[in-house]
Amino acid sequence: xxxxxxATLEFLKLYWAxxxxxxxxxxxxxxxxxxxxxxxxxxxxxxxxxxxxxxxxPHGLLQPIADAVKLLIKxxxxxxxxxxxxxxxxxxxxxxxxxxxxAGLAIGPAFQIAQDINIxxxxxxxxxxxxxxxxxxxxxxxxxxxxxMGALRSSAQLVxxxxxxxxxxxxxxxxxxxxxxxxxVEAQSKEGIWFVLLAPVAFFTYLVASIAETNRAPFDLPEAxxxxxxxxxxxxxxxxxxxxFLAEYTNMIVVASVATTLFLGGWLRPFAxxxxxxxxxxxxxxxxIAIGAYCVLRVTKQPTRVQQLFMLAVAGLCFVVALxxxxxxxxxxxxxxxxxxxxxxxxxxxxxxxxxxxxxxxIYFFMWLRFTIPRYRFDQLMRLGWHFLIPLSIINxxxxxxxxxxxxxxxLHGWGLLLVTTPAAILALVAAFLILAIEKQHDARQxxxxxxxxxxx
Amino acid sequence: MGADELVINMGPQHPxxxxxxxxxxxxxxxxxxxxxxxxxxxxxxxxxxxxxxxYQQFAPYVDRMDYVAAVSSGLGYCEAVEKLLLVEAPLRARxxxxxxxxxxxxxxxxxxxxxxxxxxxxxxxxxxxxxxxEEILKIFEKYCGARLTTHAFRIGGLQYEAYDTLxxxxxxxxxxxxxxxxxxxxxxxxxxxxxGRTKGVGILTAEDAIAFGVTGPVLRASGVKWDIxxxxxYAAYNQYKFEIPVGTTGDTYDRYLVRMEEMRQSRLICLQAxxxxxxxxxxxxxxxxxxxxxxxxxxxxxxxxxxxxxxxxSDGTVMPYRVHIRPPSFINLQAFDRMVxxxxxxxxxxxxxxxxxxxxxVDR
Numbered sequence: 001x002x003x004x005x006x007a008t009l010e011f012l013k014l015y016w017a018x019x020x021x022x023x024x025x026x027x028x029x030x031x032x033x034x035x036x037x038x039x040x041x042x043x044x045x046x047x048x049x050x051x052x053x054x055x056x057x058p059h060g061l062l063q064p065i066a067d068a069v070k071l072l073i074k075x076x077x078x079x080x081x082x083x084x085x086x087x088x089x090x091x092x093x094x095x096x097x098x099x100x101x102x103a104g105l106a107i108g109p110a111f112q113i114a115q116d117i118n119i120x121x122x123x124x125x126x127x128x129x130x131x132x133x134x135x136x137x138x139x140x141x142x143x144x145x146x147x148x149m150g151a152l153r154s155s156a157q158l159v160x161x162x163x164x165x166x167x168x169x170x171x172x173x174x175x176x177x178x179x180x181x182x183x184x185v186e187a188q189s190k191e192g193i194w195f196v197l198l199a200p201v202a203f204f205t206y207l208v209a210s211i212a213e214t215n216r217a218p219f220d221l222p223e224a225x226x227x228x229x230x231x232x233x234x235x236x237x238x239x240x241x242x243x244x245f246l247a248e249y250t251n252m253i254v255v256a257s258v259a260t261t262l263f264l265g266g267w268l269r270p271f272a273x274x275x276x277x278x279x280x281x282x283x284x285x286x287x288x289i290a291i292g293a294y295c296v297l298r299v300t301k302q303p304t305r306v307q308q309l310f311m312l313a314v315a316g317l318c319f320v321v322a323l324x325x326x327x328x329x330x331x332x333x334x335x336x337x338x339x340x341x342x343x344x345x346x347x348x349x350x351x352x353x354x355x356x357x358x359x360x361x362x363i364y365f366f367m368w369l370r371f372t373i374p375r376y377r378f379d380q381l382m383r384l385g386w387h388f389l390i391p392l393s394i395i396n397x398x399x400x401x402x403x404x405x406x407x408x409x410x411x412l413h414g415w416g417l418l419l420v421t422t423p424a425a426i427l428a429l430v431a432a433f434l435i436l437a438i439e440k441q442h443d444a445r446q447x448x449x450x451x452x453x454x455x456x457x
Numbered sequence: 458m459g460a461d462e463l464v465i466n467m468g469p470q471h472p473x474x475x476x477x478x479x480x481x482x483x484x485x486x487x488x489x490x491x492x493x494x495x496x497x498x499x500x501x502x503x504x505x506x507x508x509x510x511x512y513q514q515f516a517p518y519v520d521r522m523d524y525v526a527a528v529s530s531g532l533g534y535c536e537a538v539e540k541l542l543l544v545e546a547p548l549r550a551r552x553x554x555x556x557x558x559x560x561x562x563x564x565x566x567x568x569x570x571x572x573x574x575x576x577x578x579x580x581x582x583x584x585x586x587x588x589x590x591e592e593i594l595k596i597f598e599k600y601c602g603a604r605l606t607t608h609a610f611r612i613g614g615l616q617y618e619a620y621d622t623l624x625x626x627x628x629x630x631x632x633x634x635x636x637x638x639x640x641x642x643x644x645x646x647x648x649x650x651x652x653g654r655t656k657g658v659g660i661l662t663a664e665d666a667i668a669f670g671v672t673g674p675v676l677r678a679s680g681v682k683w684d685i686x687x688x689x690x691y692a693a694y695n696q697y698k699f700e701i702p703v704g705t706t707g708d709t710y711d712r713y714l715v716r717m718e719e720m721r722q723s724r725l726i727c728l729q730a731x732x733x734x735x736x737x738x739x740x741x742x743x744x745x746x747x748x749x750x751x752x753x754x755x756x757x758x759x760x761x762x763x764x765x766x767x768x769x770x771s772d773g774t775v776m777p778y779r780v781h782i783r784p785p786s787f788i789n790l791q792a793f794d795r796m797v798x799x800x801x802x803x804x805x806x807x808x809x810x811x812x813x814x815x816x817x818x819v820d821r
Contacts, residue, residue: 048584145465374650375578377803378487
């Protein structure tokens with residue numbers, strides 16, 4: 001007994017920080033996801049000439065909490081002939097994989113969510129892909145045709161697009177030679193250029209593949225509302241349903257973080273190495289001050305006293321965060337001797353800001369697409385994956401590799417690498433157009449030889 | 458049924474069956490190998506009700522069939538009874554009828570566009586379409602106080618005199634609508650995904666369309682130039698210039714293009730009509746109690762969804778002996794099975810959307 005206690009204490013002593021982080025992630029992430037959903041609804045409303053949630057809290061700011069409460073107190077229904085154990089397990093598996101894959105990410109030089117693993121990216125991609133089991137099992141266990149079809153679509157989609165996404169990641173990893181999350185960002189810091197510029201085609205491939213992987217529009221076929229009601233989630237309700245929902249948005253955060261780390265310079269400020277652009281450090285606090293000021297201006301427009309106070313509180317929060325962001329950049333200006341002392345704070349706080357900012361931009365792009373374009377059909381989606389994205393990403397890996405050898409031969413570094421990578425990207429684009437042209441020819445030939453048998457049967 | 462076939466019940470509670478249509482789909486994987494439409498969930502016995510109501514009393518019931526194009530249904534009924542009574546509505550009434558019916562055609566097509574796009578996965582056009590449809594409904598509201606089931610006309614002419622700013626309201630709507638319709642087209646017409654989802658999907662050849670008795674935009678998209686507004690002009694359509702858009706292949710994309718062009722043409726008709734609304738009475742001389750002479754009549758008009766026809770038999774009393782309605786949605790829906798075979802599940806919703814059915818009219 002005593003020995004067990006001893007061992008537990010030893011364990012806690014060693015791993016208290018990652019454990020705490022884990023608890024924090026599980027506790028905070030649902031809230032973050034709730035607010036991402038609110039932002040999504042607001043952006044959607046803005047694009048669709050309407051207001052969006054306005055009732056709960058000022059401008060609907062408390063809507064996520066109302067939604068969460070509603071989902072928690074909803075009746076929990078398990079279909080009659082469902083496989084109860086699998087039905088129970090599936091959403092947990094999905095959300096577990098999503099949350100676990102967050103562990104490998106780093107939101108700044110000082111803040112790794114869990115341990116600093118030397119195969120960080122591999123861990124994240126591998127674990128997040130496990131979430132598909134939750135979807136497939138959930139679809140199977142619900143004993144419904146719609147759910148089954150959603151699950152089938154989802155598994156086929158993930159298998160196809162995971163390949164393209166993996167190949168795109170390889171293109172970027174060629175530049176670093178490491179899978180460690182921190183080293184990848186540091187490599188971009190050393191070169192002084194983000195990999196999105198060195199491997200634009202890989203970034204594009206990853207962007208498309210990651211939308212498909214997270215089942216977002218225009219690739220949201222597994223839950224295609226107008227076709228399959230809600231796909232694999234059809235039979236899930238209340239809290240189980242919200243777990244799937246949480247998993248979907250967590251996956252969005254994960255793929256956005258991977259893209260940010262690999263292609264968009266992680267926590268680095270734009271032009272981090274360029275000293276005359278250091279004034280960019282003042283942008284984050286100023287932006288937050290501007291948001292706070294706007295909130296203060298809007299206070300008088302709020303209909304009730306509670307809403308006015310709430311608005312002021314939001315403004316106050318903005319000002320506090322702005323202060324935190326401003327301190328590490330303003331203090332050295334006032335007293336240069338403090339520069340050394342605030343350096344780690346600067347790296348941590350501003351790194352976090354830029355990381356979250358880039359992740360938000362990436363997620364915003366997802367939302368933008370969702371509201372703008374229609375949905376692919378299943379065969380078109382598969383074709384896009386197998387006939388276009390996978391060949392393109394493989395060709396791109398080869399071209400990037402050749403470009404890197406050439407770069408090493410000419411001893412190019414940083415922006416100089418563009419001299420070899422840009423031709424490689426252009427070649428990859430040419431290859432892309434060639435693939436499309438061949439596709440078109442193939443289609444035309446097929447149409448000539450085999451008339452459609454649409455009326456058969 | 459083989460072991461590898463899957464039967465799926467789509468509806469009557471399904472997000473994209475546009476009401477309470479129930480489709481039994483026989484699937485091989487995701488491919489449709491057979492379908493069966495099961496209707497009647499919204500049956501109210503409209504035709505039977507007609508036998509127990511006077512001619513005027515029955516007029517509001519027809520609004521409840523195609524409730525997104527109530528004005529058109531009402532016009533068809535009123536004109537059919539007028540034909541039976543051997544009276545003609547005054548010119549002023551006919552012109553105002555034309556304006557309102559064309560506005561209703563735009564409203565109905567807007568609702569089709571929004572929901573059709575939503576079925577295919579484009580979320581945003583729906584809200585833009587509703588924004589414009591709202592303007593039309595406001596004009597209806599100002600005219601007769603109702604927005605949806607308007608009962609705007611009366612046997613022999615109009616129920617109400619046009620309100621003062623009707624011309625101005627219609628003109629303003631038509632002016633704005635020009636750019637709005639281009640806005641929808643920027644979202645869809647050239648969109649690769651949209652083209653991929655609609656081109657070659659649900660092809661209906663001209664012969665098939667005629668054989669099924671399909672009418673309206675679905676028929677015209679198959680390349681048959683048939684529009685009752687031109688073929689047998691009613692209301693005041695013979696006074697206005699307009700084109701009948703036709704398609705070539707009869708696929709979903711063609712039907713989309715035809716309806717978009719029809720909205721443009723309706724706008725032009727409205728603009729021509731408001732230029733010169735003749736003055737005069739709005740009601741022909743009809744008695745308070747309508748007693749048509751014994752006989753029968755069939756009258757059809759071009760509703761937004763196709764030919765809506767009324768076959769009325771009178772036995773000389775105040776109530777019709779029999780009313781039969783030829784609803785375009787019901788007859789167009791017959792072609793569904795032909796259109797859907799061999800396609801994927803995703804195409805099924807696109808095809809339901811493109812036929813543009815209203816279940817109130819299918820089931821009556």
